[in-house]
Amino acid sequence: MDRSQAxxxxxxxxxxxxxxxxxxxxxxxxxxxxxxxRHAGATDPRERTERDVANAA
Amino acid sequence: MWLxxxxxxxxxxxxxxxxxxxxxxxxxxxxxxxxERERVAWCRLGPRADGxxxxxxxxxxxxxxxxxxxxxxxxxLPFRAHLQALGRHSVDVLPLRIALTATAPHxxxxxxxxxxxxxxxxxxxxxxxxxxxxxxxxxxxxxxxxDLAVRAAExxxxxxGGLPDDVVEAMLASSGGRxxxxxxxxxxxxxxxxxxxPDPAGALVDAAEAEAxxxxxxxxxxxxxxxxxxxxxxxxxxxxxxVDDVLRQAGPRYQEEGLLARLHVLLSxxxxxxxxxxxxxxxxxxxxxxxxxxxxxxxxVDAHLRAHAAPALRARRAGTLPHGxxxxxxxxxxxxxxxxxxLWQYGRLHPHPQRALELLRESVQVAxxxxxxxxxxxxxxxxxxxxxxVGEFARAAAWARWALDVFDQEQLRDGARRLxxxxxxxVARIMSGDLAGLRGTLEDAQAMVxxxxxxxxTLLRSTLAYLELAEGRTxxxxxxxxxxxxxxxxxxRARYAYQLVRVLxxxxxxxxxxxxxxxxxxxxxxxxxxxxxxxLLARGIARACAGDPGASxxxxxxxxxxxxxxxxxxxxxxxxLLASGGAAHNLPADVADALRALHPIGLRVLSGPVERFEAxxxxxxxxxxxxEFAFLGRTSCRYRGDAVTLPPRLSEAALALALHPxxxxxxxxxxxxxxxxxPPFTPGGMRGMLTRLRVLLPVSDAPYRFTVPYRADVLEAxxxxxxxxxxEAVTLLRGRLLPDSEAPGIEEQRLVLEExxxxxxxxxxxxxxxxxxxxxxxxxxxxxxxTxxxxxAGDPRLALARARVRRLEREYAHAHEARREPxxxxxx
Numbered sequence: 001m002d003r004s005q006a007x008x009x010x011x012x013x014x015x016x017x018x019x020x021x022x023x024x025x026x027x028x029x030x031x032x033x034x035x036x037x038r039h040a041g042a043t044d045p046r047e048r049t050e051r052d053v054a055n056a057a
Numbered sequence: 058m059w060l061x062x063x064x065x066x067x068x069x070x071x072x073x074x075x076x077x078x079x080x081x082x083x084x085x086x087x088x089x090x091x092x093e094r095e096r097v098a099w100c101r102l103g104p105r106a107d108g109x110x111x112x113x114x115x116x117x118x119x120x121x122x123x124x125x126x127x128x129x130x131x132x133x134l135p136f137r138a139h140l141q142a143l144g145r146h147s148v149d150v151l152p153l154r155i156a157l158t159a160t161a162p163h164x165x166x167x168x169x170x171x172x173x174x175x176x177x178x179x180x181x182x183x184x185x186x187x188x189x190x191x192x193x194x195x196x197x198x199x200x201x202x203x204d205l206a207v208r209a210a211e212x213x214x215x216x217x218g219g220l221p222d223d224v225v226e227a228m229l230a231s232s233g234g235r236x237x238x239x240x241x242x243x244x245x246x247x248x249x250x251x252x253x254x255p256d257p258a259g260a261l262v263d264a265a266e267a268e269a270x271x272x273x274x275x276x277x278x279x280x281x282x283x284x285x286x287x288x289x290x291x292x293x294x295x296x297x298x299x300v301d302d303v304l305r306q307a308g309p310r311y312q313e314e315g316l317l318a319r320l321h322v323l324l325s326x327x328x329x330x331x332x333x334x335x336x337x338x339x340x341x342x343x344x345x346x347x348x349x350x351x352x353x354x355x356x357x358v359d360a361h362l363r364a365h366a367a368p369a370l371r372a373r374r375a376g377t378l379p380h381g382x383x384x385x386x387x388x389x390x391x392x393x394x395x396x397x398x399x400l401w402q403y404g405r406l407h408p409h410p411q412r413a414l415e416l417l418r419e420s421v422q423v424a425x426x427x428x429x430x431x432x433x434x435x436x437x438x439x440x441x442x443x444x445x446x447v448g449e450f451a452r453a454a455a456w457a458r459w460a461l462d463v464f465d466q467e468q469l470r471d472g473a474r475r476l477x478x479x480x481x482x483x484v485a486r487i488m489s490g491d492l493a494g495l496r497g498t499l500e501d502a503q504a505m506v507x508x509x510x511x512x513x514x515t516l517l518r519s520t521l522a523y524l525e526l527a528e529g530r531t532x533x534x535x536x537x538x539x540x541x542x543x544x545x546x547x548x549x550r551a552r553y554a555y556q557l558v559r560v561l562x563x564x565x566x567x568x569x570x571x572x573x574x575x576x577x578x579x580x581x582x583x584x585x586x587x588x589x590x591x592x593l594l595a596r597g598i599a600r601a602c603a604g605d606p607g608a609s610x611x612x613x614x615x616x617x618x619x620x621x622x623x624x625x626x627x628x629x630x631x632x633x634l635l636a637s638g639g640a641a642h643n644l645p646a647d648v649a650d651a652l653r654a655l656h657p658i659g660l661r662v663l664s665g666p667v668e669r670f671e672a673x674x675x676x677x678x679x680x681x682x683x684x685e686f687a688f689l690g691r692t693s694c695r696y697r698g699d700a701v702t703l704p705p706r707l708s709e710a711a712l713a714l715a716l717h718p719x720x721x722x723x724x725x726x727x728x729x730x731x732x733x734x735x736p737p738f739t740p741g742g743m744r745g746m747l748t749r750l751r752v753l754l755p756v757s758d759a760p761y762r763f764t765v766p767y768r769a770d771v772l773e774a775x776x777x778x779x780x781x782x783x784x785e786a787v788t789l790l791r792g793r794l795l796p797d798s799e800a801p802g803i804e805e806q807r808l809v810l811e812e813x814x815x816x817x818x819x820x821x822x823x824x825x826x827x828x829x830x831x832x833x834x835x836x837x838x839x840x841x842x843x844t845x846x847x848x849x850a851g852d853p854r855l856a857l858a859r860a861r862v863r864r865l866e867r868e869y870a871h872a873h874e875a876r877r878e879p880x881x882x883x884x885x
Binding site: 001002003005006007009010011012013014015016018019020021022023024025026027028029030031033034037038 | 258268
């Protein structure tokens with residue numbers, strides 16, 4: 001399976017719904033967790049982008 | 058009113074109900090309301106799982122386990138395995154309604170779920186993909202838009218109070234009678250909090266209230282909520298730089314949940330350079346191997362390995378290579394880092410049996426210190442399998458059982474791996490003579506995967522056949538092995554052929570055995586050396602039992618092959634001893650040692666007809682008594698090595714004598730044998746019976762006793778019980794004491810033995826012994842309660858035991874009520 005085939009299959013079968021590169025979220029539990037993360041204002045260090053890591057270094 | 062109407066439709070229907078209106082028509086609210094009336098296992102499946110029977114099975118298993126409050130169904134098995142298990146245990150699981158919300162076709166799953174109605178399960182479907190509608194119309198009571206539409210009176214009753222009738226009517230008209238739209242609009246107009254839509258995984262906000270959130274934040278939230286399966290999917294699609302890190306938890310999770318096919322798709326879609334990270338390459342390799350698409354990853358993996366030590370990736374790669382090259386890579390990997398993975402692979406591929414065992418033992422230790430519980434179980438399983446390979450059955454049983462305990466206590470998910478482990482435990486325990494609890498466990502496992510996991514089913518069938526042989530049911534073993542042999546792929550033919558031949562020979566079907574053996578040798582010779590040796594073993598067995606002098610040549614080649622599985626070498630050795638007239642001095646030392654250490658039940662399983670092998674066994678075992686009896690389950694008697702057929706009445710008399718080594722008087726014997734209400738033996742009748750017994754066996758004058766040393770299984774069982782050896786006693790007492798006899802002395806002994814066994818098992822709290830006994834006693838609630846208390850959390854038998862206790866409690870309560878009712882009526 002090449003990359004473009006796999007990508008197309010994933011886009012077709014994903015459980016996520018996207019809108020303009022954003023994820024459409026309806027699950028209450030997930031929304032609550034998202035709200036808690038926003039409230040904490042901290043980004044999980046594991047989620048930093050490579051550029052963040054480079055800047056931090 | 059509306060909800061009640063829909064719920065009553067489901068409850069009152071004699072067929073499964075399919076709702077074709079989805080969320081707009083309020084179907085999730087109906088299923089949610091149903092949950093307040095009945096026990097409902099509700100799962101939701103989207104396009105991700107469509108066509109993936111394991112992902113579908115996982116969703117079904119989670120829903121059923123949630124509804125039952127117990128882990129009855131493991132993960133990582135195709136949904137058909139769960140349907141089989143539900144059908145098999147319906148008596149204890151019912152009442153239960155299965156609800157499915159499907160946003161993709163899922164036709165095969167739906168078809169299978171609908172079959173559950175035939176064994177008493179309710180089924181309700183919320184079908185949101187038009188491809189499933191025809192199937193629903195064919196097999197269900199369909200509730201479409203017209204039936205789902207809210208009526209005016211229902212709207213007034215269901216919507217928030219205070220809304221004027223004309224507003225309600227306007228909303229009803231604009232919603233087209235859709236309950237979901239109506240409810241959400243009315244809440245908005247009334248200024249009430251937003252409506253939450255019920256869902257199996259928790260509530261959803263109304264579609265209009267959904268939030269658009271940046272993917273990195275959703276990813277973080279998914280990980281925090283423990284949904285690493287979803288997190289990886291999102292990372293691949295929108296946050297690829299995070300894939301490497303998410304895989305740290307997600308890789309093992311996909312593996313444990315049997316989702317490697319999906320993982321393969323996901324990781325095949327990862328863009329460069331992220332696809333070339335070391336951990337990503339490792340999991341790409343694992344997933345590609347699982348789906349047989351290695352070519353897609355090997356170029357990238359090998360390029361990485363040329364430039365990096367990469368011990369984990371190298372160890373994984375070693376497992377995909379031919380043996381010699383694989384071992385070299387595994388050695389290089391363990392040279393870079395001694396981890397649970399590298400040690401496991403190095404031990405697994407090591408050519409020297411003793412060193413392999415040392416390494417695998419070390420890999421278990423290192424996994425306990427540094428690894429995950431999954432790694433502990435994986436490494437211990439391989440260690441146990443290696444012990445089985447070299448014929449150390451008792452050690453193999455101990456390690457496999459421990460691995461299974463860890464699996465259950467940690468509630469690991471990989472159900473397919475668990476079944477293989479269950480099989481290894483069973484083989485090791487049969488060969489070492491410990492049969493307690495095996496039958497129920499094996500039959501459940503085999504029934505579960507029959508038709509859905511053919512390789513595992515074949516393995517379990519073959520092990521069940523061994524259990525039948527261990528318990529002396531050769532014809533039952535034949536039925537299992539015939540199905541196994543004829544259904545086996547070419548590379549497994551020879552393996553199952555020798556087992557089939559061994560059974561055919563015992564049943565006197567020598568011609569068929571010779572044909573199977575010839576086929577197996579021909580097919581096995583086209584394969585690996587071990588396949589040819591299995592073919593030779595099949596032919597050697599057939600020849601040895603037919604008195605063909607060529608047998609020894611076939612069998613010697615097998616028993617001298619040090620790499621061959623010890624079980625097969627032992628089987629060859631036993632038949633060689635038969636063919637050569639007991640030339641034990643020709644056996645290699647390791648085979649001779651293993652034969653001498655083999656439990657009599659193992660000997661029985663690997664040999665053949667008792668009358669042919671008795672002399673062979675006698676050269677290996679403690680000397681036989683002059684006189685031997687079996688009274689439990691089946692009756693048999695051997696005197697000086699010869700089988701003696703005892704008619705029922707003489708068997709009863711023989712048992713009376715066996716139970717009275719000091720001798721039994723004529724009066725005592727008469728009382729022992731004569732059922733109440735029947736005339737006792739006359740002195741002449743008693744004399745005649747004893748004369749007939751004396752023709753066959755050495756019996757003294759009164760008081761009557763056997764005049765030679767003797768052994769009897771019933772006496773052995775008493776000794777085991779007295780010594781507290783409950784597992785062994787359970788194994789021996791599988792059959793009832795002369796089950797057809799109505800002689801009072803025997804009935805009393807039978808009850809005493811069974812109660813002693815029951816008390817001993819309750820006191821010992823041994824889960825296998827208790828489960829075995831509870832299954833045999835069927836409705837003994839005390840036994841089932843003790844079984845539930847003794848089983849580890851995570852053991853699927855625990856869910857069954859608890860369900861049985863609940864059912865028996867209900868039945869006893871009903872029976873108690875029924876007894877009270879007439880009394881109350883008479884007082885009134």
